[in-house]
Amino acid sequence: MAQVAPAEHELRRVIGDGDAVPDGEVEGLDENALLDLYRSLVLLRTYDERSVVYHRQGRIGTYAIFWNHEAMQAGSVHALSDEDWIFPSYRESAIGLLRGMPAATVLSWWRGHPAGWWNPTDYNTASICVPIATHVPHAAGLAWGKKLRGDASIAIVYFGDGATSEGAFHEGANFAAVMQAPLILFCNNNQWAISTPLSAQTAADTLADKAVGYGIPGFRVDGTDVLAVYEATREAVERARSGGGPTFIEAVTYRVGPHATADDPKAYIDLQRVEEEKQRECVGRYDGYLRRLGVLDDATADEIKVWSGQLLREGIAAAEAEPAPDPSQLFEHAFVDPPASFASDLAELRRILRDG
Amino acid sequence: MAELSIVEAINDAFHVELERDDDVLVMGEDVGRAGGVFRATAGLRDRFGKDRCVDTPLAEAGILGAAVGLCMAGWRPVCEMQYDAFSYPCLDQLINHVGRYRWRTRGTMEFPLVVRMPYGGGVRAPELHDDSPETYYVHTPGVKVAIPSTPADAKGLLAAAIRDPDPVVVLEPKLHYRTIRGEVPEGEHVVPLGKARLAREGTDVTLVAYGSMVPLCERVADELDGEASAEVLDIRTLKPLDEDALLASAAKTGRVVTVQEAPRTLGFAAELAAILAEKAILDLHGPVLRVTGYDVPYPYWLIEDAYMPSVERVLDAVRRLLEF
Numbered sequence: 001m002a003q004v005a006p007a008e009h010e011l012r013r014v015i016g017d018g019d020a021v022p023d024g025e026v027e028g029l030d031e032n033a034l035l036d037l038y039r040s041l042v043l044l045r046t047y048d049e050r051s052v053v054y055h056r057q058g059r060i061g062t063y064a065i066f067w068n069h070e071a072m073q074a075g076s077v078h079a080l081s082d083e084d085w086i087f088p089s090y091r092e093s094a095i096g097l098l099r100g101m102p103a104a105t106v107l108s109w110w111r112g113h114p115a116g117w118w119n120p121t122d123y124n125t126a127s128i129c130v131p132i133a134t135h136v137p138h139a140a141g142l143a144w145g146k147k148l149r150g151d152a153s154i155a156i157v158y159f160g161d162g163a164t165s166e167g168a169f170h171e172g173a174n175f176a177a178v179m180q181a182p183l184i185l186f187c188n189n190n191q192w193a194i195s196t197p198l199s200a201q202t203a204a205d206t207l208a209d210k211a212v213g214y215g216i217p218g219f220r221v222d223g224t225d226v227l228a229v230y231e232a233t234r235e236a237v238e239r240a241r242s243g244g245g246p247t248f249i250e251a252v253t254y255r256v257g258p259h260a261t262a263d264d265p266k267a268y269i270d271l272q273r274v275e276e277e278k279q280r281e282c283v284g285r286y287d288g289y290l291r292r293l294g295v296l297d298d299a300t301a302d303e304i305k306v307w308s309g310q311l312l313r314e315g316i317a318a319a320e321a322e323p324a325p326d327p328s329q330l331f332e333h334a335f336v337d338p339p340a341s342f343a344s345d346l347a348e349l350r351r352i353l354r355d356g
Numbered sequence: 357m358a359e360l361s362i363v364e365a366i367n368d369a370f371h372v373e374l375e376r377d378d379d380v381l382v383m384g385e386d387v388g389r390a391g392g393v394f395r396a397t398a399g400l401r402d403r404f405g406k407d408r409c410v411d412t413p414l415a416e417a418g419i420l421g422a423a424v425g426l427c428m429a430g431w432r433p434v435c436e437m438q439y440d441a442f443s444y445p446c447l448d449q450l451i452n453h454v455g456r457y458r459w460r461t462r463g464t465m466e467f468p469l470v471v472r473m474p475y476g477g478g479v480r481a482p483e484l485h486d487d488s489p490e491t492y493y494v495h496t497p498g499v500k501v502a503i504p505s506t507p508a509d510a511k512g513l514l515a516a517a518i519r520d521p522d523p524v525v526v527l528e529p530k531l532h533y534r535t536i537r538g539e540v541p542e543g544e545h546v547v548p549l550g551k552a553r554l555a556r557e558g559t560d561v562t563l564v565a566y567g568s569m570v571p572l573c574e575r576v577a578d579e580l581d582g583e584a585s586a587e588v589l590d591i592r593t594l595k596p597l598d599e600d601a602l603l604a605s606a607a608k609t610g611r612v613v614t615v616q617e618a619p620r621t622l623g624f625a626a627e628l629a630a631i632l633a634e635k636a637i638l639d640l641h642g643p644v645l646r647v648t649g650y651d652v653p654y655p656y657w658l659i660e661d662a663y664m665p666s667v668e669r670v671l672d673a674v675r676r677l678l679e680f
Binding site for chain 1: 381407412413415417418420421422423424425426427428429430431445448449452453457458459460461462463464465466497498500520521522550595596597599
């Protein structure tokens with residue numbers, strides 16, 4: 001059995017503050033890898049900021065903002081191989097972009113268009129889980145099933161701090177631990193579940209402490225430090241792939257935006273804290289780190305910004321160019337062998353739409 | 357042909373299907389070492405190994421949720437819920453994921469999983485070992501539901517469920533796990549989903565039932581001998597429903613009584629009555645009558661016989677309908 005001890009209280013960090021706290025480094029990341037990570041961060045940031053604008057313009061529906069969560073997503077995905085499976089919650093809706101999924105696909109999902117319902121095997125990325133924590137057992141099952149087949153791939157499942165209060169989280173984590181499934185339980189602790197603060201969510205000192213109860217190791221990292229997230233995930237990947245079973249990672253950040261476009265946090269959040277957290281948001285921190293290291297300059301940063309902006313402009317254009325879904329799509333794919341009633345229901349619906 | 361009980365027939369189906377397809381695995385509470393609390397999975401762990409007949413943690417939602425992931429890894433999991441009423445935690449997974457996942461991947465991923473459980477009352481069991489939860493399952497889009505009433509169908513419908521590319525829930529009448537014995541074909545035996553079985557031919561009234569209510573209706577038909585000729589239609593698959601068989605029998609007899617053990621309101625008997633009202637109104641000589649459990653919690657066992665549809669209650673309904 002792997003380490004079973006209370007989680008480290010101190011958050012793991014690599015990136016310094018450019019002043020009193022010195023920068024660290026992660027072994028094995030060359031300049032190209034460091035810049036790839038930057039590209040992923042900027043892509044996710046651009047996606048998120050543009051999505052809020054698209055929502056305000058009425059071009060996508062209600063949207064779950066992930067501003068200041070990008071380091072947790074990019075840092076962890078970069079530690080995986082392409083064969084490894086990702087189980088996103090709605091907070092990671094665009095994580096497939098890091099696997100080559102077109103922006104139009106994710107934007108279509110938020111537009112309520114079936115073109116947003118991707119084939120998970122195309123990207124080894126499961127469908128977005130909308131209920132809280134119910135995908136944790138899925139990831140446990142997939143990881144266990146891969147292990148039974150002698151497959152080397154592992155799985156990672158993303159969920160928030162509130163999700164750790166759900167029964168499905170417990171059942172999935174326990175299942176994975178009992179089966180020694182190669183799974184990473186990745187908690188993005190942004191300290192808010194809509195309006196409910198972490199203090200109202202748990203009496204535990206840390207969320208990573210929950211790992212002890214499952215007999216698996218738990219670690220805490222600074223969720224705004226993309227390199228710390230990368231390094232912690234890489235260790236968990238190695239443990240999982242070498243038969244060491246699941247790992248719980250608690251990445252701590254702060255939700256500086258609303259829960260979603262339909263939420264107004266001014267009613268409950270500490271606005272001064274939000275402003276403080278914005279000063280140390282994850283993309284800016286990494287930008288500063290790379291510049292101090294001499295890996296990033298204005299020209300490269302601009303080029304990446306233009307590239308990601310262009311990708312989103314093309315994405316929304318492609319999503320909006322999707323033809324309106326035909327009513328027949330209601331009945332497609334619910335069953336491999338649909339019942340006879342589907343055909344008669346569709347025929348009746350077509351007649352009414354035509355004559356009405 | 358072998359003479360088997362229902363639970364022996366289920367066990368036989370497992371042995372055949374696990375031998376036939378290496379992707380099939382059985383999982384649930386106490387299914388491995390113990391062979392299931394009803395012994396439905398007896399011998400599987402010894403024969404196929406602990407990874408093909410898996411003792412899971414005590415977690416119904418976790419079992420079904422993990423089964424979703426197993427499907428994504430290419431397995432065909434068969435999940436046992438130990439008892440009907442203990443299956444309710446898995447409804448979250450069933451409704452939110454199992455029934456939707458293929459649809460929301462636009463048909464690119466399949467979820468060929470089976471959920472099976474003993475259901476129904478009359479077994480003098482403690483509270484919450486007696487429920488008839490079929491309505492919840494039938495009402496869930498993307499899920500098929502089968503309920504056998506004979507040993508041969510118990511084997512054949514389970515085999516069909518295991519081979520089906522879509523999720524299937526199979527409810528097994530625990531009252532008759534060991535009380536009914538019948539001829540069961542040896543080796544591979546598949547009863548296609550979506551086909552009803554004419555259990556008894558008759559001309560005056562049709563009794564429509566499934567699971568443990570089928571043998572009850574056959575006893576009613578016996579009681580009516582000389583008074584009226586009763587047809588007994590065993591629905592076998594609640595979804596997809598064999599509407600043709602239902603409508604054909606209604607057209608033949610003109611009188612239909614539907615019988616279910618579950619509470620009345622919005623039960624499957626109501627669905628059958630609605631279909632007959634929509635599609636067979638001119639064939640009917642009287643109203644479709646329901647004989648069901650009552651809209652109360654399933655009672656403690658010293659009064660459960662008063663809750664369960666009985667021969668007398670069904671006879672009463674038939675006679676009211678014949679006199680209508």
